[in-house]
Amino acid sequence: MTSIGLPHFLIVGAALFSLGMVTVVTRRNAVGILMGVELILNAANVNFIAFNHYVDGPGKLTGQVFSIFVIVLAAAEAAIGLAIVLAIYQTFKTIDVQETDLLRQ
Amino acid sequence: MAAGSSNLRAYLVRLAVLAAGLGAMILAAVLHRFAGLGLGLTLTAEYLAVCCVVWGLNAFVFRRLPLSWFSLLLFSAAVFGGLFFVAYFVRGIVAPFLVDSAGRFIGLVRLADLIFYVLALMTVAGAAGCAFSRNIIYSAWSLLFAFLGVAGLYVLLGADFPAMAQVLIYVGGVLVLILFAIMLTKQIGGDPSLTNAHLGLPIGAALAAATIGTLTYMAVMAPWKVVAHPSYEPVSAALGIAFLTDFLLPFEVASVVLLAALVGAVVIARKEIKETSDTVLER
Numbered sequence: 001m002t003s004i005g006l007p008h009f010l011i012v013g014a015a016l017f018s019l020g021m022v023t024v025v026t027r028r029n030a031v032g033i034l035m036g037v038e039l040i041l042n043a044a045n046v047n048f049i050a051f052n053h054y055v056d057g058p059g060k061l062t063g064q065v066f067s068i069f070v071i072v073l074a075a076a077e078a079a080i081g082l083a084i085v086l087a088i089y090q091t092f093k094t095i096d097v098q099e100t101d102l103l104r105q
Numbered sequence: 106m107a108a109g110s111s112n113l114r115a116y117l118v119r120l121a122v123l124a125a126g127l128g129a130m131i132l133a134a135v136l137h138r139f140a141g142l143g144l145g146l147t148l149t150a151e152y153l154a155v156c157c158v159v160w161g162l163n164a165f166v167f168r169r170l171p172l173s174w175f176s177l178l179l180f181s182a183a184v185f186g187g188l189f190f191v192a193y194f195v196r197g198i199v200a201p202f203l204v205d206s207a208g209r210f211i212g213l214v215r216l217a218d219l220i221f222y223v224l225a226l227m228t229v230a231g232a233a234g235c236a237f238s239r240n241i242i243y244s245a246w247s248l249l250f251a252f253l254g255v256a257g258l259y260v261l262l263g264a265d266f267p268a269m270a271q272v273l274i275y276v277g278g279v280l281v282l283i284l285f286a287i288m289l290t291k292q293i294g295g296d297p298s299l300t301n302a303h304l305g306l307p308i309g310a311a312l313a314a315a316t317i318g319t320l321t322y323m324a325v326m327a328p329w330k331v332v333a334h335p336s337y338e339p340v341s342a343a344l345g346i347a348f349l350t351d352f353l354l355p356f357e358v359a360s361v362v363l364l365a366a367l368v369g370a371v372v373i374a375r376k377e378i379k380e381t382s383d384t385v386l387e388r
Contacts, residue, residue, distance in 0.1 A: 011325075031283060042251065057332045
C-alpha cells in the first residue's frame with residue numbers, strides 16, 4: 001500500500017490543467033474562457049506547492065512565494081479580463097468570441 | 106394573533122419531540138454501553154426514540170405528508186430496522202477491516218489518503234463541471250468546488266497561508282467577479298445557457314484525455330528527488346520574512362501591478378458609460 005506522494009498531486013494538477021485548457025479552447029463565451037484561465041493558473045499553483053512540499057525540502061518556501069505571486073496575478077488578470085469582457089459587451093452587444101472579429105479580414 | 110401563537114406552540118412542540126428523540130437515542134446507547142441496560146429494554150427505548158425523531162422530522166420536513174399513528178409506528182419500524190442494519194454492518198463487517206487492535210484506522214486507504222482522494226475528486230469534478238457544463242451559471246458554481254478543493258489540497262501540502270489566500274481571493278473575489286460579469290452581460294442565445302461547440306465536445310474530451318495522459322505519464326515516470334520527511338510547520342511568518350527580504354523587489358512590483366490593474370479595470374469598464382453620460386450632458 002503506497003501512501004499519497006508527489007505524483008498524486010501532479011496528476012491532480014495535470015487534470016486541472018487539461019480541463020482548463022479544454023474550457024479555454026471550446027468555450028464561445030468570453031467569461032467561460034476566463035474561467036478556464038483560472039483553472040490553468042490553479043493547476044500551476046498546485047504544482048508549485050507540491051514541488052515545494054516534496055522536493056524543495058523543509059524550511060524552503062520558494063514554491064509557496066511563487067504561488068502567492070500567481071494568485072496576485074490571477075486576481076489582476078480576472079479584474080482586467082472581466083473589464084475587457086464588459087467593454088466588448090458594450091461595443092458588440094454580445095460576448096460570443098466568434099462574433100467579435102473586428103480585426104479579421 | 107391566536108393563529109400565530111398556536112403556530113409557535115406547534116413549532117416548539119415539534120422541536121422538543123425531535124430533541125427528546127435524539128437525546129433518548131444517545132442516552133439509551135450510552136446506558137446500554139456503560140450502565141448495563143438490558144438489550145430488550147435498550148431496543149424498546151431506541152424504537153420509541155426513533156418514533157419521536159420520525160414524528161418530529163415529518164412535522165418539520167415533510168409538512169404535507171399525512172401520518173397517522175399506525176403509519177407512524179410502521180414507518181418508524183422501517184427506519185429503526187434500517188438504522189439497526191447500518192449499525193450492524195458498520196460494527197460487524199466493516200469495522201474489522203478498518204480498525205486494528207490498537208484502535209487505529211487502517212484498511213484499504215488510510216484516513217489522510219481518504220481525505221486526499223475526496224479533495225482530489227471534488228477538485229477534478231468541479232473542473233470537469235466547469236469545462237463541460239451547458240450552463241454558464243453551473244460552470245461558475247462548479248468552479249467554486251474546484252477552488253475549495255484546491256484550497257484543501259494546499260492544506261494537505263502544509264501550505265496554510267496559500268490555502269487561506271486561495272479561499273479569500275479566489276472564492277471571495279474572483280468567483281464573485283465572474284458571477285457579476287455573467288449577470289451583467291447578455292449571454293449568447295439570450296438565456297444564460299450557452300456553451301461550447303466551437304471545437305465540439307468530442308474533440309474537447311479527446312484533447313483533455315491526451316493532455317492528462319501525457320502529463321500523468323511524465324509525473325509518474327520522472328525520477329523526482331523527493332525529500333524523506335516533508336515538513337508541516339506553519340509558514341505564514343516565514344513567508345512574510347521571505348517577502349520582505351529575498352523577494353522584496355517582486356513584492357513591490359506586484360503591488361504596482363495590482364494598482365495598475367485596478368485603475369486599468371475601472372478605465373476599461375467605464376469608457377462607454379462615460380461617453381453616454383457626455384452625450385446626455387450635451388443634450
